[in-house]
Amino acid sequence: MLQVENITFSYDKNKVIKNIGFSVSKGQNIAIIGESGCGKSTLLKLIYGLYDLDEGQIFWNSNEVLGPKFHLVPGMPFMKYLAQDFDLMPFITVGENVGKYLSNIYPEKKQSRISELLEIVEMTEYSNVKAKFLSGGQQQRVALAKVLALEPELLLLDEPFSQIDNFRKNSLRRKLFSYLKSKEITCLVATHDSSDSLSFADETIVLNAGKIVIKEKSDQLFNNPNTKYVASLFGDVNELKVSQLIEVESSDETILLFPHQLKIVKSGKLKVKIKQNYFKGSHYLIEAEANEASIFFEHNCELKKNSEVFLSHIK
Numbered sequence: 416m417l418q419v420e421n422i423t424f425s426y427d428k429n430k431v432i433k434n435i436g437f438s439v440s441k442g443q444n445i446a447i448i449g450e451s452g453c454g455k456s457t458l459l460k461l462i463y464g465l466y467d468l469d470e471g472q473i474f475w476n477s478n479e480v481l482g483p484k485f486h487l488v489p490g491m492p493f494m495k496y497l498a499q500d501f502d503l504m505p506f507i508t509v510g511e512n513v514g515k516y517l518s519n520i521y522p523e524k525k526q527s528r529i530s531e532l533l534e535i536v537e538m539t540e541y542s543n544v545k546a547k548f549l550s551g552g553q554q555q556r557v558a559l560a561k562v563l564a565l566e567p568e569l570l571l572l573d574e575p576f577s578q579i580d581n582f583r584k585n586s587l588r589r590k591l592f593s594y595l596k597s598k599e600i601t602c603l604v605a606t607h608d609s610s611d612s613l614s615f616a617d618e619t620i621v622l623n624a625g626k627i628v629i630k631e632k633s634d635q636l637f638n639n640p641n642t643k644y645v646a647s648l649f650g651d652v653n654e655l656k657v658s659q660l661i662e663v664e665s666s667d668e669t670i671l672l673f674p675h676q677l678k679i680v681k682s683g684k685l686k687v688k689i690k691q692n693y694f695k696g697s698h699y700l701i702e703a704e705a706n707e708a709s710i711f712f713e714h715n716c717e718l719k720k721n722s723e724v725f726l727s728h729i730k
Contacts, residue, residue: 416440417462417569417601422471424461431457433625436471442599444592446606446616446633448648453622455605456499459571462603463496465489475569495567499574501558505547509538512546513560532560535590537583551578559591570595570602576611588615609649613637621645646671651700651711653677659685659705660728674700676729677712683725685710692717 417439424432431454439445447455460466462473467482474480475493483489490496503512514529533539536556546554555578562570575591576584592615595602604611612619612633619636621628621644629641640646643654651674658667661684687703687710699717703710703724712726 416474416476417603418472418474419462420472420474422461422473423469424457424466425469430469431625432461434471435625435627437620437627437630439601439603441601442596443617444595444602444604444615446604446612446619447622448606448609448612448619449622449628450644450648451607454625455622456573458622459496459573459603459605462569463489463494463571464491465496493567494569494571495562495565496571497558497562497573497575499577501554503546503554503558503561506545508543508545509533509549509557510542512557513564515561515564517564528564532563535563535594536560536587537590552580552583555579556587559587563594566598567600570600572602572604574606575604576606576608585610613649621648640671643671646673649673653710653712655685655710660726670728672728674711674713677710677726678729679712679714679724680727681725683727685726686723687726689718689720689722689724691720 419435419437421434421436422432423430423434435458447458449455461468462480464480464482464486467484472479475491478493480491510529510533513532514525517525517528519525529542530539533542536559538553538556538560541549541553546557549557555575559575576588579587588611604616606612616633618630619633620630623644628645629636636645637649643652646652653672655670655672656667657663657670685705687705689701690704691702693700693702698713698715701712701714701718703712710726718724
């Protein structure tokens with residue numbers, strides 16, 4: 416189990432991690448999301464032991480994670496950390512990069528392990544190609560295979576799919592996270608892509624300005640976001656008063672609705688003017704306006720600009 420106990424960290428005098436605490440069970444996949452600069456990458460580096468904490472403690476099972484003040488070579492042996500710079504050696508082959516830390520005592524076993532990992536990241540045909548000749552996305556896939564080579568107990572991934580093409584990204588995600596689950600490898604993924612959270616993470620941690628906003632099961636977080644900031648991390652969101660949708664007799668609450676939660680109706684309270692249409696493949700995202708505020712909803716076809724429609728909440 417990973418235990419992060421009320422940690423605080425500063426760059427110079429600027430606090431970037433502020434009294435953060437949480438725990439992660441063995442085999443869980445946790446997504447860490449938040450706007451740029453919120454502390455996602457720094458948190459992973461602290462968990463790996465690359466920096467010394469100002470306050471608090473971090474434990475993996477009974478082992479305390481300590482920083483450079485206590486270790487000549489920073490980082491913990493039972494963890495692997497994939498940074499955004501990949502850390503590959505450019506003048507050796509893909510296979511040699513992946514197998515760099517594997518034992519040479521049993522060469523056939525080593526080669527079998529390299530082949531297994533390259534298959535997971537879909538880089539088998541590049542085994543004998545030098546890393547310097549790879550694209551950024553290909554280098555990222557090799558770096559993923561490299562950190563898996565010694566099968567860590569805890570894997571820390573910082574934007575692991577950021578340079579990978581969309582058509583390959585989904586396949587790679589499925590293979591990688593399926594592999595991690597089968598081996599019960601605990602994984603923390605700092606990401607800006609909500610798909611990493613919704614489709615593959617058991618729980619999601621939301622950071623804002625160095626603090627944890629919420630830690631919750633990913634589906635519950637999406638279905639019941641507690642703030643507009645949390646909801647906006649999953650896409651466009653509408654902040655509406657209940658009275659804009661239905662008659663209210665008592666307090667007029669504010670609700671958060673994603674575009675798929677609004678639909679066109681024949682008549683209603685919420686009347687909007689169409690401003691723009693965005694084709695999304697299976698549907699259109701419609702940008703409309705009501706009382707000088709933008710409202711987004713989904714529809715099965717394009718709508719005429721400046722036409723008016725009524726919207727209702729899909730419950």
